[in-house]
Amino acid sequence: MISAPSEVFSIMPPDVRTSKLGSIHTDLESIRAIGRELLGDRHGSKLTSVSGAPGPITEWMLGATSGKAVTDYTGWGEALTAGWGERKFIEMKLTADEVYPGVKTAKADH
Numbered sequence: 001m002i003s004a005p006s007e008v009f010s011i012m013p014p015d016v017r018t019s020k021l022g023s024i025h026t027d028l029e030s031i032r033a034i035g036r037e038l039l040g041d042r043h044g045s046k047l048t049s050v051s052g053a054p055g056p057i058t059e060w061m062l063g064a065t066s067g068k069a070v071t072d073y074t075g076w077g078e079a080l081t082a083g084w085g086e087r088k089f090i091e092m093k094l095t096a097d098e099v100y101p102g103v104k105t106a107k108a109d110h
Helices: 007-013 014-020 025-038 055-062 070-085
Strands: none
Touching: 007 025, 025 055, 025 070, 055 070
16 A cells, blocks of 8 residues: 555545555545546535536446446446447447548558
8 A cells, every 4th residue: 555646545445544454445436536537526515516527427427336346347337328228339439540630550461
């Protein structure tokens, strides 16, 4: 825990700080903290008013971890669907030259 950044130390559960032993709870809380940071409100106090993200997304970011990675990941997937709808994939017929104009790209030899 010596090398943990101060941001991570500040969100550690009290028992982790006391025991000085790593815990999955710290990792799972860190994921939510990164999400809040990306949405513009590290601590989440104004997240619903400043982020512009749908309610299910901000609710997930502000919620507590279950302590189980699979459960949290499932909840995240549910929040994505509830917030933005089912995933849609659209084939984009782009060439490498269109994506990286002016950059010489390797051509396949087959």
